[in-house]
Amino acid sequence: MPLDPYRLVRPLIFRLSPETAHNMTFKGGRIAQGIPGLMPLLKAICVGDISSKALDACGLHFPSPVGLAAGLDKGAEILPLWKALGFGSVEIGTVTPKPQPGNPLPRLFRLPEESLILNRMGFNSEGAVVVAERLKRRPRGLIVGGNIGKNKVTPEEQALDDYREAYRLIAPEVDYIALNISSPNTPGLRRLQAPEALAPLLGGMMEIRKEMGLEAQPILVKLAPDLAFDELDAIVDVIAASGVSGIIATNTTLDRGIVSEINREKVLSWGDGGLSGKGLKLKAREVQRRIHSRLPSHLKLVACGGIGSAEDANTAMQDGAAWVQVYSALIFEGPFLVKRMLDGMASAL
Numbered sequence: 001m002p003l004d005p006y007r008l009v010r011p012l013i014f015r016l017s018p019e020t021a022h023n024m025t026f027k028g029g030r031i032a033q034g035i036p037g038l039m040p041l042l043k044a045i046c047v048g049d050i051s052s053k054a055l056d057a058c059g060l061h062f063p064s065p066v067g068l069a070a071g072l073d074k075g076a077e078i079l080p081l082w083k084a085l086g087f088g089s090v091e092i093g094t095v096t097p098k099p100q101p102g103n104p105l106p107r108l109f110r111l112p113e114e115s116l117i118l119n120r121m122g123f124n125s126e127g128a129v130v131v132a133e134r135l136k137r138r139p140r141g142l143i144v145g146g147n148i149g150k151n152k153v154t155p156e157e158q159a160l161d162d163y164r165e166a167y168r169l170i171a172p173e174v175d176y177i178a179l180n181i182s183s184p185n186t187p188g189l190r191r192l193q194a195p196e197a198l199a200p201l202l203g204g205m206m207e208i209r210k211e212m213g214l215e216a217q218p219i220l221v222k223l224a225p226d227l228a229f230d231e232l233d234a235i236v237d238v239i240a241a242s243g244v245s246g247i248i249a250t251n252t253t254l255d256r257g258i259v260s261e262i263n264r265e266k267v268l269s270w271g272d273g274g275l276s277g278k279g280l281k282l283k284a285r286e287v288q289r290r291i292h293s294r295l296p297s298h299l300k301l302v303a304c305g306g307i308g309s310a311e312d313a314n315t316a317m318q319d320g321a322a323w324v325q326v327y328s329a330l331i332f333e334g335p336f337l338v339k340r341m342l343d344g345m346a347s348a349l
């Protein structure tokens with residue numbers, strides 16, 4: 001596209017606080033998708049025919065290999081819009097069993113010079129009952145993953161109860177489930193990645209999946225990028241032995257070293273939270289490569305973290321990813337990002 005209109009509006013959007021911009025986008029999206037005929041028109045303008053980009057993975061048919069990562073459409077509010085932009089999948093959530101407000105504002109910051117985002121949203125969620133109800137009206141022709149987590153007030157020892165509760169409500173409405181045990185913004189959550197906590201958690205999830213007769217539905221585990229390779233190896237082995245279908249790597253990082261030195265003080269002044277975007281790419285890639293080297297071939301790897309171009313996506317796919325997910329790049333590059341990625345991915349597929 002010779003002139004991307006997002007380049008013109010981005011300075012205006014970025015004058016708003018990140019959360020105001022987010023809320024306005026969602027408001028606009030909800031209105032737009034209610035206008036008859038607008039979504040197919042938007043799809044024709046934004047991506048056109050993407051049928052040649054479809055792929056199969058985990059027993060599911062993905063209209064395109066580019067997915068929207070968890071955390072943007074937590075409540076499954078504007079799925080038709082994501083479909084119109086060319087996403088093949090959307091991971092909704094993280095959804096917690098009970099509603100909760102998340103952390104106090106401000107909790108979302110952007111660093112456009114480096115295409116980085118810092119967030120400490122803390123699982124603001126309408127709760128699984130409300131989101132499951134909304135999912136009943138989800139559009140067809142789009143893979144929807146349900147990313148679930150635990151409530152902040154739930155003690156770590158009772159985490160399994162929360163995952164089971166969220167699963168029970170969300171799983172019947174989605175195509176796959178992602179277990180988020182890697183957000184840095186819920187105290188103690190990442191400790192669930194430790195093999196001694198992870199094995200019983202995954203065992204419990206396999207049980208409820210069976211109880212509900214959903215054995216054919218994939219469950220994926222989402223991991224953090226901040227694991228030492230020996231820890232990561234042990235975790236991958238637990239996952240491989242558990243019966244789940246694969247790993248999403250990665251979530252945001254706590255490592256402030258990915259920020260260039262000139263901006264580090266500024267980012268440190270924003271306080272706690274996880275970083276995502278361009279600077280996460282190499283770190284996430286190393287983790288993805290390590291996981292892929294150890295993961296049995298019947299399990300899938302989903303690549304996420306700093307992916308923002310066709311080249312990034314092609315590299316991830318060559319490294320063994322079944323599909324890719326983006327979040328931060330969409331904020332900086334705008335809605336035509338997906339088309340640009342898909343155009344450049346043709347050769348790789």
Ligand SMILES: Cc1cc2nc3c(=O)[nH]c(=O)nc-3n(C[C@H](O)[C@H](O)[C@H](O)COP(=O)(O)O)c2cc1C
Pocket residue numbers: 069070071072074093094108117118119121123147180183222250251252275276277278280304305306307325326327328329
């Ligand atoms: C504002 C924000 C909120 C997020 N919320 C979630 C979440 O609720 N659950 C989750 O699993 N990941 C969440 N993520 C992490 C993303 O899904 C993704 O793993 C991470 O941002 C790395 O990808 P990226 O570099 O393309 O943004 C969030 C990321 C951002 C920026």
